[in-house]
Amino acid sequence: MCETTVSLEAARDTPVTSELPELSEEEILRYSRHLILPEVAMAGQRRLKAARVLLVGAGGLGSPVALYLAAAGVGTLGLVDFDLVDRTNLQRQVLHGTSDVGRPKLDSARDRIQDVNPNVAVECFETRLTSGNALEILREFDLVIDGTDNFPTRYLTNDACVLLGKPNVYGSIFRFDGQASVLAVPEGPCYRCLFREPPPPGLVPSCAEGGVLGVLPGLIGTIQATEAIKLILGIGETLVGRLLLVDALALRFRTLRLRKDPECPACGTRSIRELMDYEQFCGLKTAEGSDAEVSLRELGPLELAAWIQRGDDFDLIDVREPHEWEIARIPGARLIPLGEIAEQVNTLSRERTIVLHCKGGTRSAKAASLLQAAGFQQLWNLTGGISRWSDEVDPTVPRY
Amino acid sequence: MAVTLYLPAVLAKIVDARSLDASGGTVGEIVADIAQRYPALAPRLREASGEPYPFVTFYLNDEDIRFRGGFDAAVRDGDELTVVPAIAGG
Numbered sequence: 337m338c339e340t341t342v343s344l345e346a347a348r349d350t351p352v353t354s355e356l357p358e359l360s361e362e363e364i365l366r367y368s369r370h371l372i373l374p375e376v377a378m379a380g381q382r383r384l385k386a387a388r389v390l391l392v393g394a395g396g397l398g399s400p401v402a403l404y405l406a407a408a409g410v411g412t413l414g415l416v417d418f419d420l421v422d423r424t425n426l427q428r429q430v431l432h433g434t435s436d437v438g439r440p441k442l443d444s445a446r447d448r449i450q451d452v453n454p455n456v457a458v459e460c461f462e463t464r465l466t467s468g469n470a471l472e473i474l475r476e477f478d479l480v481i482d483g484t485d486n487f488p489t490r491y492l493t494n495d496a497c498v499l500l501g502k503p504n505v506y507g508s509i510f511r512f513d514g515q516a517s518v519l520a521v522p523e524g525p526c527y528r529c530l531f532r533e534p535p536p537p538g539l540v541p542s543c544a545e546g547g548v549l550g551v552l553p554g555l556i557g558t559i560q561a562t563e564a565i566k567l568i569l570g571i572g573e574t575l576v577g578r579l580l581l582v583d584a585l586a587l588r589f590r591t592l593r594l595r596k597d598p599e600c601p602a603c604g605t606r607s608i609r610e611l612m613d614y615e616q617f618c619g620l621k622t623a624e625g626s627d628a629e630v631s632l633r634e635l636g637p638l639e640l641a642a643w644i645q646r647g648d649d650f651d652l653i654d655v656r657e658p659h660e661w662e663i664a665r666i667p668g669a670r671l672i673p674l675g676e677i678a679e680q681v682n683t684l685s686r687e688r689t690i691v692l693h694c695k696g697g698t699r700s701a702k703a704a705s706l707l708q709a710a711g712f713q714q715l716w717n718l719t720g721g722i723s724r725w726s727d728e729v730d731p732t733v734p735r736y
Numbered sequence: 737m738a739v740t741l742y743l744p745a746v747l748a749k750i751v752d753a754r755s756l757d758a759s760g761g762t763v764g765e766i767v768a769d770i771a772q773r774y775p776a777l778a779p780r781l782r783e784a785s786g787e788p789y790p791f792v793t794f795y796l797n798d799e800d801i802r803f804r805g806g807f808d809a810a811v812r813d814g815d816e817l818t819v820v821p822a823i824a825g826g
Contacts, residue, residue, distance in 0.1 A: 395826055398826070482826075483826045485825055485826040486824050490824055507826070508823045508824060508825060509823065509826065510746055510824070511745055511746050512746075513745050513746055530820075530822075531790065531793065531822040533790035533791055535822055540822065540823065543825035546746070546825075548825055579820070581744075581820065584745075585745045592795050592798050592820070593798050593799060593800070594800070595800060595803055675750070675776065
């Protein structure tokens with residue numbers, strides 16, 4: 337499967353050349369470096385102009401993909417995102433600038449794309465991709481770029497692509513590691529062939545919790561853009577049937593064989609015939625009627641501030657990493673990084689009330705479940721972590 | 737059999753090494769050897785029961801071990817085992 341060349345012709349009825357849109361004089365000049373490449377030439381450039389590509393996520397990965405596909409002359413770019421531009425995005429999300437902070441990402445993205453190439457039509461979907469809207473949105477596009485930042489949307493995007501027969505140009509990043517592939521083409525593997533199920537919440541931190549090298553989405557996103565253009569043009573050897581691993585720290589690239597799993601419930605047995613509840617699938621909420629224990633209590637920053645002011649007797653445990661503790665801390669907290677909770681459990685008292693916090697609330701929830709399993713009962717999780725503490729209680733605590 | 741286990745950066749940080757040497761006759765034995773010698777790494781590689789996770793894929797050389805018998809896949813001297821965890825950042 338490694339040498340399989342799959343063009344979009346496999347996935348849709350590609351118009352014959354005579355039906356492709358013509359290029360204007362301005363476009364002929366703009367795309368001259370493409371037009372003199374025999375692998376692209378006039379027919380290929382017109383094919384790019386006819387193409388409709390959907391970007392799920394206009395963040396770290398979506399930024400370079402949008403910029404390069406716009407510059408390359410992809411005729412229509414669809415964007416799905418619902419976030420506002422935050423200052424913490426600017427270290428890697430090159431689609432957005434400092435003056436865009438606070439604006440909807442889609443507004444910022446549209447302006448930037450129009451500046452790069454006014455010939456591109458931008459279709460914005462200011463919404464979270466859900467089981468209710470995914471098929472309707474994806475159906476109108478030729479291929480999909482997965483630039484999402486969470487497991488539920490990744491499984492949703494994958495399943496929707498498999499059901500509709502749309503190629504899913506996959507990219508994912510964390511800290512210094514990146515992965516890329518082309519998934520869900522009819523004869524190739526899908527995301528579930530690689531990872532049948534997601535990790536439980538809390539085991540794998542998000543980039544907001546674990547960090548990411550700012551240039552890494554640039555590396556992986558440009559690979560996704562490259563694959564999208566090859567798929568549209570029907571040239572070269574794509575990543576169908578291969579998984580690219582990028583280790584930015586060692587600067588090592590490896591491609592591994594990615595096989596279609598005949599037992600895959602999405603693309604193998606096809607037992608998944610419709611979209612499901614992906615939050616539930618990823619363990620982010622408990623199934624209705626489940627007897628799973630959910631007894632962790634949440635505490636807001638203002639409430640915690642009131643406890644401290646009253647002099648209530650409790651232990652405040654910060655489960656972040658030492659380098660984060662160096663940046664910001666809540667007075668009175670004790671640092672026990674999540675990975676050391678098990679070793680240090682005997683230094684904590686089961687008789688006392690314990691408030692756990694991290695940066696955003698995910699790692700502290702994981703720490704709480706570890707302590708619950710160890711017999712602790714008086715546990716509270718600081719909702720929104722030190723970030724919300726900084727927003728709502730003490731702005732002198734730096735946000736990062 | 738002596739095998740080299742390659743770790744992604746996120747796991748390499750836990751043991752301060754990008755690769756580890758391990759011995760065993762099957763992938764499962766290699767993973768068990770590593771888990772015993774590096775307890776902090778163990779819960780990131782497989783279930784406490786020793787079973788593989790559905791969100792951590794192992795490659796023996798360039799082949800997904802699930803197509804070679806999973807943790808029962810036999811290894812040979814000099815083989816390379818690569819850990820590929822699911823990551824979701826974007």
